[in-house]
Amino acid sequence: DAKTTQPNSMESNEEEPVHLPCNHSTISGTDYIHWYRQLPSQGPEYVIHGLTSNVNNRMASLAIAEDRKSSTLILHRATLRDAAVYYCILSLLNKLVFGAGTILRVKS
């Protein structure tokens, strides 16, 4: 399975945008890029996913590099409720393979 590389942790100020990077240099042409987040003591929550084009939804935006070897999750205005572990995952067919993720801390 293709691997992803994310920073262990990041810090942001409340009300400011957050850019969470993810490298996936071994991505294959049919791998989807998924982002999930997990708040303490909760199950993962779907954030966004995409294949080639940038994607937007009510929670976030996903910017995918032209060569697809990296992507960035963008939270437009961080709130304290956005503090969580964010997982960047490549998926093929029937599997999501989770890595360690990025711990996002949001300061008030």
Next chain:
Amino acid sequence: NAGVTQTPKFQVLKTGQSMTLQCAQDMNHEYMSWYRQDPGMGLRLIHYSVGAGITDQGEVPNGYNVSRSTTEDFPLRLLSAAPSQTSVYFCASSYGRTGPHYGYTFGSGTRLTVV
């Protein structure tokens, strides 16, 4: 909608005991799966199903059995519990048989301790 419901939320087992973790979804999702999460780690796939009557192994299937007799339910059975199975278990479902082409909905988890 209830989404994905897991029961029980907490369970303590003795080594060698068996039990079934329940997972039910009311979204008519074809794809369902089970993950385990050990402290400080990401989730690892145990088993998954792309529809009633169809199951397959994930990354860490040993010690676990599954079956899928209905679209709604996907129970996970621990045959003979071992301390190494102490973990938090998450059930997830998704629309369509190729689950990762759509977003997953996760349950709130079952925290299992084997003593």
